[in-house]
Amino acid sequence: MLHTLTITQAHAKLKKKDISSEELVRACIDRTEAVDKSINAIVHRSFDRALLEAKKIDEQGVTSHPLCGIPYFAKDVYCEEGVPTTACSNILRNKNYCPPFDSTTTKRLKAAGAISLGKTNTDEFTMGASTETSCYGVTRNPWDTTRVAGGSSGGSAAAVAADEAFFALATDTGGSIRQPAGYCGMTGIRPTYGRTSRYGVMSMASSLDTIGPICKNIEDLAIVLQAIAGKDTMDGTTSDTAVPDYHATLKNGVKGMKIGLPKEYFIDGMNSEVEGAVREAAKALVSLGATMHEISLPHTKYATPCYYVLCPCEVSSNMARYDGVRYGHTVENPADLLDYYVRVRSEGFGPEVKRRIMIGTYALSAGYFDAYYRQAQKIRTLIKQDFMEAYKKVDVIISPVSPTPAFKVGAHENDPVAMYLEDVFLDGQVMAGIPALSVNCGFSNDQLPIGLQIMGPQWGEETVLRAAYAYEQATEWHKQKPSL
């Protein structure tokens, strides 16, 4: 049962030489082969390569780094040299794109001794909230396989929940780490914009994209974030703000911590099980010594519509590079270059990507720029100011991750706006560029996990992790496992 260990537990056993890295890798491979057919979390397997690396690490002797010899999966948008990376899109899958370079994040993990097992399923180019737009088919929720695992990092969240690896890399542009982590009962963090490097990770919306992990518990989350955070000369938007030692303060508790409950996130008609679980979590934090304060974030209702202007505009620019020239899908006998571009893109992209490209193209076209993109950027300023005002009064803010527990596969078919509303609690943080994580705070009557969101000010990951750790230690939710 090695696959059920946490990173911290596995590291302790490696250090004592009770187990080898090869055994850990084999345990994850066996587990994946046994259960992945029921959830479809994994889209590329690098198992032979992982076993070779594990043997090498075992021969060299495991170092003191807590990730040395620990296997993980990365979302299918993280470039790794020689490993298929397709963004779960036919435009890259049809030619089985294998990048000739590594992302900064997988490179940093490799330097720490972590071992990549392959790639996880995602909505096509991370555009979605259910992993249903993947060209490899939907990822199913390990807690109930008739339901989605969330998205876009549904594969990463489901893989960790099913114990297929000790952690997984994911990306969060408009909730794509927090929502699937919440739906699968795992924990995931969207760091401050620029805390982690985007180099070598396929872009969706460059002013909003962030890189972060999904883990089994908060202590592991702090370990992985520590290993990947910090300035990178290959990504000019990363900051040289010092990365604190997250572990040093993780266990300091929440005594005296001021926690805000934004009234705009607790709305009439919201799911009573979700509201109940989050309010219980607030009580638990108070019993640990924190104080609770009602706050207001007045522009909350505009965060999601704002996101669905900025995101598609940036998508329409970023997707322009997929033209069939340098990589990806190709077509035979084009009439001319324009015909080639049009056919490559029309065959290669799926419907949600096409929708976003077209909305973005429309919003950025002559005469509409000020009304859409510029207006959304101004509202982004107002949303950011709301949070900055709030953080003068409180240290962290809590809310639900999602309005409901995981929904049924196909529930939002052909209704893109209903799918966009999945993000209502997750886009304000994106607009403000602040860190936010999800941690399990209970289960619905149907035994589906419910996520608690904890958000901090920019660069405040340390405080967010500390609050989440105190809460997690006081509860038993994170110890429950789905039966697969």
Added chain:
Amino acid sequence: MTQLSADQVRHIAKLARLQISDSEVETYAKNLTAILGYIDQLQEVDTSGVEPTAQVTGTTNMLRSDEICTEKIPPESLLGCSALPINDDQIETPSAHG
């Protein structure tokens, strides 16, 4: 509310270098109109005097030291990713003039 016609959808698709078949055009018109209807609520916010945010953390120019990068990816492995013919280290695309 903004209502997109089938012709407008075809025009936007053309600008985006996409081709939408006749059988798809109605669905896209319906979906895109619904999305525009949803984002139209941004127009009700008074943003006079508000500066737009493009870079959310306030990071400006990040300078690096002027050193030659030695970890270059070899040109042949980048060119090797293309499905098109390679001539003299260049990708041969279809002609722009047919």
